[in-house]
Every structure is written in C-alpha cells, then in structure tokens.
Amino acid sequence: GDSVTQMEGPVTLSEEAFLTINCTYTATGYPSLFWYVQYPGEGLQLLLKATKADDKGSNKGFEATYRKETTSFHLEKGSVQVSDSAVYFCARKNTGFQKLVFGTGTRLLVSP
Amino acid sequence: DADVTQTPRNRITKTGKRIMLECSQTKGHDRMYWYRQDPGLGLRLIYYSFDVKDINKGEISDGYSVSRQAQAKFSLSLESAIPNQTALYFCATEGTSGSGDEQFFGPGTRLTVL
Numbered sequence: 001g002d003s004v005t006q007m008e009g010p011v012t013l014s015e016e017a018f019l020t021i022n023c024t025y026t027a028t029g030y031p032s033l034f035w036y037v038q039y040p041g042e043g044l045q046l047l048l049k050a051t052k053a054d055d056k057g058s059n060k061g062f063e064a065t066y067r068k069e070t071t072s073f074h075l076e077k078g079s080v081q082v083s084d085s086a087v088y089f090c091a092r093k094n095t096g097f098q099k100l101v102f103g104t105g106t107r108l109l110v111s112p
Numbered sequence: 113d114a115d116v117t118q119t120p121r122n123r124i125t126k127t128g129k130r131i132m133l134e135c136s137q138t139k140g141h142d143r144m145y146w147y148r149q150d151p152g153l154g155l156r157l158i159y160y161s162f163d164v165k166d167i168n169k170g171e172i173s174d175g176y177s178v179s180r181q182a183q184a185k186f187s188l189s190l191e192s193a194i195p196n197q198t199a200l201y202f203c204a205t206e207g208t209s210g211s212g213d214e215q216f217f218g219p220g221t222r223l224t225v226l
Contacts, residue, residue, distance in 0.1 A: 034214075036217075041219075042219055042220075043116070043202055043204075043217035043218050043219045043220050044155070044202065044204075044215075044217040045216075045217065046214045046215070049214070089154060089155070099157060099160070099170075100145075100155075100157075100215060102154040102155045102156075103154055104152055104153060104154040105154050
C-alpha cells in the first residue's frame with residue numbers, strides 16, 4: 001500500500017548548519033507530497049508542498065523537490081536556527097481519495 | 113482565535129470509562145479527520161468525514177466511534193477506554209479545491225488511560 005519512509009531522528013545540528021531530512025514514498029498513483037512541522041506542544045502545520053514531478057516547494061528557507069525518478073521528497077535548509085527545532089513529517093496524498101499518509105516523523109534539535 | 117479547536121487539551125481517565133474528545137472548526141471546511149500520534153509511529157487515521165452525512169473508518173478505528181454533529185463539529189468517542197489508547201489525538205480539517213489541499217490541525221488532546 002501507500003507509504004512514506006523518513007530518516008530516523010533525532011537529527012542534531014548546530015545553528016547555521018545545513019539540514020537534509022530524507023523522505024521517500026511508494027510510487028503508486030500520482031501523489032501530492034507535503035512536509036508538515038510540529039513545534040513543541042502544538043499541532044501540525046503545513047511547511048511546504050508539491051503537487052507534481054519536478055515541482056519545488058519552499059517556505060521559511062526550507063525547500064523540497066518532487067523527484068519522481070527516485071521517489072523522493074527530501075527536505076533541505078541551508079542554515080538552520082534554534083527556532084527550527086521541531087518534528088518534521090513527510091506525507092503523501094493520492095488524487096481522488098483524499099487521505100494523507102504520514103511518515104513517522106523526524107525530530108530536529110538545533111543548538112546555539 | 114484558533115481555526116481548529118480541541119477540547120479537552122489534556123485528560124486522564126481510567127480503564128473502562130467512556131471519553132469524548134471534541135473538535136470545532138471555523139474554516140467552513142467540509143472534510144474533517146481524527147488522527148492519533150504515538151512515538152515512532154507518526155500519525156494514523158482513526159476516522160474521517162467528507163460532509164455531515166458521511167463517516168468513514170480509517171486504518172485504526174477499532175475501539176473508537178465518531179459523530180459529525182454539524183459541519184463545524186466532529187467528536188471522537190472511546191466507549192470503554194483502555195491503556196493502549198493513551199496517545200496524542202489530533203483533529204484536522206481540509207478544503208475541497210483539489211488534491212493538493214492543506215489539512216489544518218488542532219492543537220491536540222493528550223489522553224492518558226490508567
């Protein structure tokens with residue numbers, strides 16, 4: 001079935017380091033892809049999305065490119081801040097049936 | 113004011129008790145969802161509703177029931193709570209303008225079943 005696989009965390013970085021969080025998805029249908037972020041004590045909020053192959057989603061300095069050939073949607077940021085510390089979830093959703101399938105989440109810890 | 117609200121935010125209860133978690137939204141969305149979050153498992157879908165007259169089971173509906181009282185309200189009930197239902201529960205809403213629509217999440221309810 002449909003699934004999303006994320007790298008396990010926690011990912012621990014120093015401020016201003018480069019971030020990559022890997023995400024791959026099962027290649028069934030033509031999914032839209034999402035990154036959600038969960039800050040401590042809060043619900044999830046959409047960080048960025050891409051709806052078709054080669055699209056790049058971007059927001060708050062984060063980017064992810066929809067790679068159909070590698071079934072990947074890796075999250076990147078050039079220079080992380082302490083305030084980026086959170087749990088990041090990759091997710092997919094097929095057209096037609098509107099159900100989000102989440103990865104297990106990756107915790108990011110950024111130290112000053 | 114928040115667009116998606118959940119009550120209560122925290123609840124501790126005992127095995128066998130009936131519990132209701134409530135979700136309200138002011139976004140005017142037809143689609144509403146209930147998820148549970150467990151460490152290392154991400155979010156799993158319990159129930160979803162595409163409009164007031166539509167209720168569907170998700171991947172882990174056993175032990176849960178829902179009620180869609182109005183477009184803005186979607187409640188989750190645990191008829192007889194058990195300890196492995198201890199988790200963080202999220203309600204979410206979604207618009208209907210296409211497959212790339214964002215889901216909007218409430219702040220969550222932390223439920224502990226002793």
